[in-house]
Amino acid sequence: MKILVINCGSSSVKYQLLDMDEEKVLAKGLCERIGTKGGRFKYTPYHQGAVVWEKFIPDHKSAVEMVLRALSHEKYGVVNSIDAIKGIGHRIVHGGEYISQSVIIDGKVKEVINICTELAPLHNPANLMGIKACEELMPDIPMVGVFDTAFHQTIPAYAYLYGIPYKLYEKYKIRKYGFHGISHKYVAARAAEILGRPLDNLKTVSCHLGNGASVCAIKNGQSVDTSMGFTPLAGLVMGTRCGDIDPAIAAYLMKKENLTVEELEDVLNKQSGVFGLSGISNDFRDIENAQIKNDPQANLTMEVFSYSVSKYIAQYAMAMDGMDALIFTAGLGQNSYIVRQDICTNLKSLGVEIDKEKNRYCTDAQIISRQESQVCTMMIPTDEELAIARETKALLLNQKHCAGLAAV
Ligand code: ADP
Numbered sequence: 001m002k003i004l005v006i007n008c009g010s011s012s013v014k015y016q017l018l019d020m021d022e023e024k025v026l027a028k029g030l031c032e033r034i035g036t037k038g039g040r041f042k043y044t045p046y047h048q049g050a051v052v053w054e055k056f057i058p059d060h061k062s063a064v065e066m067v068l069r070a071l072s073h074e075k076y077g078v079v080n081s082i083d084a085i086k087g088i089g090h091r092i093v094h095g096g097e098y099i100s101q102s103v104i105i106d107g108k109v110k111e112v113i114n115i116c117t118e119l120a121p122l123h124n125p126a127n128l129m130g131i132k133a134c135e136e137l138m139p140d141i142p143m144v145g146v147f148d149t150a151f152h153q154t155i156p157a158y159a160y161l162y163g164i165p166y167k168l169y170e171k172y173k174i175r176k177y178g179f180h181g182i183s184h185k186y187v188a189a190r191a192a193e194i195l196g197r198p199l200d201n202l203k204t205v206s207c208h209l210g211n212g213a214s215v216c217a218i219k220n221g222q223s224v225d226t227s228m229g230f231t232p233l234a235g236l237v238m239g240t241r242c243g244d245i246d247p248a249i250a251a252y253l254m255k256k257e258n259l260t261v262e263e264l265e266d267v268l269n270k271q272s273g274v275f276g277l278s279g280i281s282n283d284f285r286d287i288e289n290a291q292i293k294n295d296p297q298a299n300l301t302m303e304v305f306s307y308s309v310s311k312y313i314a315q316y317a318m319a320m321d322g323m324d325a326l327i328f329t330a331g332l333g334q335n336s337y338i339v340r341q342d343i344c345t346n347l348k349s350l351g352v353e354i355d356k357e358k359n360r361y362c363t364d365a366q367i368i369s370r371q372e373s374q375v376c377t378m379m380i381p382t383d384e385e386l387a388i389a390r391e392t393k394a395l396l397l398n399q400k401h402c403a404g405l406a407a408v
Contacts, residue, residue, distance in 0.1 A: 002026070002084050003389040006064070007091040008130030010122055011035060013063040016385040017071055017078060017085070020393045023386060026078040027071055031063035043070040045078050060126070061133040068137060088134050088143040089392030091182065091384065093123035096173060100153035102391040104399070105131060105143040113145070119177070144392040151181030154222040159319075178226035180208045184216040186387040187329045187380045190365060195325065195376060203320040205313050208382065209339065210330035211239035211282065215309065217316035225319055227312050233269060237308045239282035242272035277301040284332045284339070306339060310346035317350050326352060326375050329382040340368065344377060351375050
């Protein structure tokens with residue numbers, strides 16, 4: 001069964017075609033700078049190197065059209081005709097309180113995505129554009145929505161409510177939603193597989209550390225808390241985002257620096273985090289290179305970052321009354337043994353003991369803790385596209401129409 005996975009941003013479309021009988025990637029790529037100058041289409045089929053076309057891509061429909069043409073291209077294609085595609089899985093950012101699992105996309109689901117635009121103004125409209133483009137170009141192929149927020153809908157009210165007037169939650173739905181749910185769910189299931197233990201009897205803390213980063217407490221397979229909040233700005237110190245700060249800083253900064261709301265949002269989202277603290281870069285590789293040269297600001301920045309991750313892990317071990325497994329994933333979590341080591345060193349009192357050699361040289365999913373460590377610590381590469389394709393296949397085979405969709 002061939003499944004096309006689509007991940008639309010406001011000016012980009014990421015895609016992957018998978019053969020789900022073997023869980024094999026047939027082709028993948030990215031359309032960038034849609035609607036502006038410098039449009040670029042990258043396509044990598046499994047059997048040959050990447051092909052890049054540079055041309056103006058007016059809108060999302062044209063981008064999806066290019067994807068379909070490449071997939072069935074006589075020279076570069078991986079299928080004879082697009083009729084070979086049996087389902088499309090869309091990554092959707094926000095499903096608010098309406099969506100608690102993946103759903104087959106119909107009019108009601110589109111309405112929910114539209115309603116949740118208020119909560120994800122950059123992402124949900126782009127997701128809808130992708131859905132519309134696929135509908136127009138492949139009207140007979142069923143589509144599934146896999147939501148970043150859905151996994152966190154099991155977080156209990158005492159953990160998702162903020163200490164603000166309850167009527168503001170009722171009026172505006174201001175609460176913790178959490179993000180990166182597709183990734184946290186996927187790596188937690190992989191951890192259970194690696195450990196040979198049932199997921200429904202496991203207390204896991206998953207650390208998705210990329211440019212955007214979050215920690216998630218997963219008890220018996222369900223998310224019970226996570227560090228991102230109402231928006232992806234909350235929680236850890238990230239590449240360019242500030243993470244948790246005293247909320248009074250926002251008003252103080254606006255007054256002192258004479259900032260508009262948009263300027264303040266820009267400072268907190270794009271000029272803060274590791275980038276703002278270090279003054280070097282938002283890319284952790286650059287910070288680590290500066291650390292090699294003993295740059296004091298780089299050292300301090302990494303201390304702040306590791307401390308912020310360690311604190312969340314400790315909180316979640318407490319919230320679950322223990323922690324059996326600790327997972328590191330995403331760009332930084334998978335690739336930086338130094339960051340993993342620094343974070344784990346802060347967690348000795350919780351029974352986290354990593355094996356320095358295993359941690360240093362791991363390249364694929366594996367246990368990196370010592371045999372006697374109370375907490376089994378792992379590096380597990382995330383694979384959100386595979387997770388989306390699996391959910392799409394399962395739903396299409398079962399045709400559980402609209403399971404997990406609360407009344408709109
Ligand atoms: P996102 O999807 O949020 O952009 P990724 O999961 O792709 O994030 O991770 C990107 C981040 O991972 C970047 O900040 C990058 O510096 C970091 N990263 C990737 N490879 C390494 C590495 N070898 N060492 C340290 N950091 C790395």
